[in-house]
Every structure is written in C-alpha cells, then in structure tokens.
Amino acid sequence: MSFWKKIALFLSVMGPGIITANIDNDASGITTYSVAGARFGYSLLWTLIPTTIALVVIQEMVGRMGVITGKGLSDLIRENYGVKTTFFMMLGLLIANFGNTVANFAGLAASMEILGFTKYIMVPLGAITIWILVTKGSYRVVEFILLYACIIFVGYIISGVMAKPDWNTVVKQTFLPKLQWNSEYIMMSIAIIGTTITPWMQFYLQSSIAEKGITKEHYKASRLDVVIGCSITDIISFFIIVTCGTLLFPYGIRINEASEAALALRPLAGDYASLIFAISLANASLLGAIIVPLATAYYICEAMGWERGVNKTFKDAPQFMWIYTLTIALASLLVLIPGAPLVFLMVLSAVINGLLLPFVLVFAIFLINNKKLMGEFTNSKMYNYIAWGTVVAVICLTISWVVTSIF
C-alpha cells in the first residue's frame, strides 16, 4: 500500500479514539492536573507515563472489541452477562455520569465568571444550546464541532510554552522523578490515574468505533487512532501540569479548582495565559456536557433494548429523550442553586466511578478473550499478562482513591 493510500485510510477511520481521549480531559481532569501542578510542581509529571501506557492498553482492547464485534460494550455485557448485571451497572453509570455532568457545568460556570459573564445566563444558555444542537441538529454537525473543538486544547500547550519553564528540569523530573512519600503526594498521583481512566469512556469508545462501521481490515488504522488519542490526552495533561508547576508552584499558591488556576495566573503570567486557561476550561466543560449525558442515555437504552437516537422524538424514544434531557436540565439547575451539595455529588460520582471501573475492565478482559465473539482477535498470552497486570494495578489504585476520597 502506498504512503498516501495509508494516510487516506487513516483519515477515514480517524475520530473515535481522538475524540474520546480528548473528552477525557473534562472539567474534573483539568482540575486534577492544575491542582497537581500547583501543589507539587513537576514532581508528578512522571505519573503520566504509566497512565498513558495503562490507557493505551485498555483503550486498545475496547477499541478492538468495537471493530471485531461491531457492537457496543453495554450491548456485549447484556448479551453475555444477563439483565441483572447490566441493570445495576447502568444504574451506577447513570449516577456517576450525572455527577460528571454536574462537574462539567460547574466548570462552565466558573470559567464564564472569569471571562466576565454571569453564570446565571451562561449556564442555562449553554444547556439549551447543547440540547438543541444534539436533538435538532444533525449528528454530523456535532461530530464536526467535537473534532475541531479538540484543537482548542492546543491552548494549554501554548500557555505551557508561554510560561517559559526550564525544560531541562521538566524533562529530568519526568523521567527521573524524585518521589515523595507523604500521603498527599500519593493521593494526588492516584487521582491522576483515576480521573484519566473512567468507565464511561470505555463504553463511549467502543460504541463510536462500532458505529463508524470500521471493519477488521482497517483495525490497524483504528488502533493508531486510539494510540494517538491517548497520547494527545496526556500531552495536554503534561502541559497543564507544566504551566501550573512553573507559574504557581514556586510562589506556593495552592488551588482547589481549575478556575482558581486561571485566576491565579493573571498577576503572574498576564491576561493572555489566564484567558487561554479559562477558554480551554470552558471548552472542555462544554464538550463533556455534550457527550457525557448523550453517551449515558445511549448505553442505557442500548443495553435495555429501548428505542434510541438523537433524531427521535419523546414519543418514539421516551426513555432516551428523558434520560438525556433530565441529566442536562437537573445538572445545570444544581450548579445555579446556591448551597447545592455539589462537592458531595462529585465525590459520590468519583466513588461510583471507582467502584464500576473494576467490573467494566474485568468484563472487558473476559469478553475480549471470548473466542466466540472475537475469533482470532482474542488477546495473545503475553498481551493478557500485560492487560491483567494493568487492570489489577488500576483497580487497586482506584479503590484506594475511592477510600481516600470518602475519608
């Protein structure tokens, strides 16, 4: 195959992996990286290397299942593990993703306030726009916007470069880290993995690959899409940590939220860096707010066998439309109510996510080794060792993350 033919082939299957990985950097992800950079400087950069590897290993398996079976993950779980398992899993996913959506609307509200707009107008406006875009617009428009909105994430790279870090130190700290042995440091490194590898993105990736109708002849190109996507996510994370690590860490500025990072950057790095940070946060939050509710409604209806589709009406697909609409409406409302238990909700969401992840990953490994489904595309023995190792490590870390976020 000629070089150009290969490029054309890649462009035709490109999308799912890159979009999934970028939406992974939603409001809660950006918060975690900003806080990590401000609190520990460059010393947590190394965690991105194992995180990327784990992400690639897991996403590759899920993507492969999408290509070979042509079905979504919730579909496969329902067909192979029955209605009970699926039902409770979907219930967990619904609650966890509701929390995710709240976090994203909260991120949108905070970034809008920084940019000088009142959240009481911008959040409802954002919610209504998202709802109309998806239900009334065509999905092609949405996918187009999503793919190009990912480019805004380059903003983080620009602000990272503008911060003028000492690249020598950055590289050294990334590959030869000085580990710290205090509980806060360990918790933070676990949080980075926990926020990067989430249950919903496994469902999202597999469905979008299956939907795109990528066949096994094009599996290699699809794998490249997944690997590139995972790498981009972590490159963005890298620059967020670098920015905060360069500008905030030396002054001992502690932050708890991504929006605080944008504010704290203003006196130190000027309006531009602050603006870029705020706009990128708004963009990430909006992307998350579009995809997470839509994806949730989709998997639940797929698993339960209810009519689904963005071009359906409330009459044709009541469950789908109600889940989608209520998630957006309630989440945006909650953000606007003063004194609403947002923190509690986000912790709850993190806990449920953490509890779901082991099941999702273990099911994924069992399914990918199912000869009846995967034929010759099951994991090789070696790959299984790597996969199980990764999964067990991720599970242990997530569970300890859950435990620490409760107490």
Add this chain to the structure above:
Amino acid sequence: MPFFGELFVSEILKKPVLDPKGEEIGKLKDLVIVKGEPLPKVSALIIEKKNKIFKLPWTDLNIFNKRIISANVYGETLQPYELNEKDLILVRDILDKQIVDANGAKVVRVNDVKLQGYNSEAVLIAVDVGARGIMRRLGVERGGEDLMKLFKKHLPYNLISWNYIQPLEPKLTKISLTVPRQMVSELHPADIAEIISQVSHKEGASFFKGLDVETAAGALSELQPDVQAAIITGMETEKAADIIEEMPPDEAADVLSDLPMDKAKEILESIEKEEAEDIQELLSHEEDTAGGLMINEFIAYLPETKVKDAIMKFRRDAGEVETVYYIYVIEANEKLIGAVSLRDLLLADPDARLTDIMETKLKTVTPDTDEMEVAEIISKYNLVALPVVDTEGFLLGIVAIDDVIDRILPPAAKRKRRKV
C-alpha cells in the same frame, strides 16, 4: 408429558428439577430448542448440578409448570451434556439478544421468552420486549405493578408473537418459520435499511443475505454508502450481481463506485451486458453532478408519433422505466426537441401528433452541472424530472426529483447513524 397453560422462561430458570422420589436432580440451566410445527419447541432441559451439566429429554418429564418440574427418571441415568455451538439453546442464544420485530419494523431486545403448551409440547409462543420482562428478570414484577397501581395505571405486557420475529443470528434463522421471511419482504425498503443500520455490521449482513433479490435491491439503495460497500464486498459475486442488476442503473452505479475496483469490475462482468453498459456510462460521471445523478432509462418517441400510438407504446415501455412522467420527443438521431407531460398526453386528441402538443422550451442541463444547480432548476420550474443533454443537444438521461431530494435531504438510514 402434558404441559398446559403458559409460563415465562425467567420464572423457571434456576428452579430445582426433581426425580420421582422428590429429590433434586439439579437446577434448570437452559432449554434446548428445535424446529417444530407450527412453532419452535423445547426438546430437552439442560440441568446443572455441582458444576456438571446434564441433558434431560422432554419425553422424560413428568410435570412441567411454574411451580414444579419433575422427571420420570433418576439423576444417575441422565446423559452428561457438553455445551456446543450446534444446538440452539434458549438462554444462551435467544435471551438478551437483539431481534427484529417484523410487525413494528424495528430492532428490539429479548427480555424474556413465553412458552405455551400445545399438543403436550412446550412451544415458543412469544418474546417479551417490554419493561415488564426486565422487572420479571430483576424479580420486581409484582412491585412494579403495585407501584403503577398507585398511579391508577397498568403495567403493560409488551409481547411479540414468535410469528412476527425475524432473528439476526443465522443459527436462529434455521428454526424460524417461513412466515416472517415473507413479512420482512413486505416491509418498506426504508424500514429494512433502518433495521440494518441499527445492528452490528455482521448481523446486518446476515439479515441482508436472507432477503430475496428484489427486497435486497430496494433496501440496498436506502443504505449509507459505506454500509452498502461493506455488505456487497462480503457477498459472493454472483448474488451481488443479481442484486445490483435489480437496482435502477443510477443507484447501481452509486453502489459500484464505492466498491474496490476489482470487485466492481467482477460484478459488472457478471451483469447482463446491456444493463452493465448503462451502469458503466453513469460511472464515468462525477457523483455530485447531473451526470452522476441521472438515470439513462427514459421514455422517448419520435415527433411524428400519434398520441394514441404513443399511449399504446407507453403501456408497453413504462413497466421497465423508473420515472415516466414526461415523454421526451427526440429526432431520429436522438436529439431532444421537446417533451410531453403524461397528463397532456392522456388529455390530448388521440389523432394529434406529439410534435403538435409538445413543449419545446425545455430546461436542460449538461452532465457536468453541479447537483445544487440541478436542484435549483427543478425547484424553480416545479419539475418532476430534468433532461440531461450533451453540448450538441443529444439526450443522455434524466435526473428525477427523488434522486435530487435524496442528495439534499438523505433518508434517515443513509445519514450517519447515531455515533455519539
């Protein structure tokens, strides 16, 4: 073994199966299904005891109902059973899977299966695709009903009779009846396309292969280009050629243009020569131009033809042509000089000649006209079809309004499906 009444499979799963002395042989794990007349029936029970699996033939059963399942035989005499892919077993192969409801023309998921006694056999009478089935599986059917009663409502049964089911798995297709096949053929091609676009590509292809040539051709043109290509590529050339031949040449050309070169060539070679030439001619035009949209089947007569003769000829010719609303008037050398609408033809004096009644100020386009321009002309002059001529005025084909609309507003199944 007599079995009367009816029950849902979820109600008996994991229930103990007893021997004549009332001792437990094991727990019910699954049911083996075989083809029966008129409906598929249960041929044996699969029983699990201490991680070992046994097969209990239906004829060895004594009692089979919601409360008690008991056998005539003792546990020691049972045949060990090994799960295999040859047998069709209910829980593994039917429950939780997607199927096509041929009556409602949509894809649904099997939440439960209903069995009914018929001639002392247990036959598969219906599948439950509703919320009630899910609740029954979760063990809260009663609770759900009580909850609905609070709102003075009834929890509806959502059952689909086995007669209306079209399975997606090839294995299941073997035991299904001939009835649903016919039902599927009666569905509108757009509905079939919608069904195919909702299931995985493997299932879609196997469902498609089961269609008869005529239905398949109709459904294929409603599908998204990449799905079309995937399905045709996966088929034997002979069968693919039969289907392509059945399609109108413009749509056939669209399908072939998305295929890999050698496959398209192979198919073209298996198609009847005349048809293949039509398609080949269309293939030479860009897809988004008048040439790509046009169809080279039309009705054209000479100017001196009398109206009554034209009507006679029309009766004979119109059967094979898709768009028949205009009769084009061409000179002997195929140069387009006018058109007569079907309405004018029928209302005209039978002895008049076409040249007397034809419209001569025709709107025409050339093959390289852009599709949007074609659409604008059709819209502006309220046309049903627009002739395509070459620079010297020779009639090459016509663009029909439905092909233009399909380009501007693709039907649901042709649009990219969900892709969240």
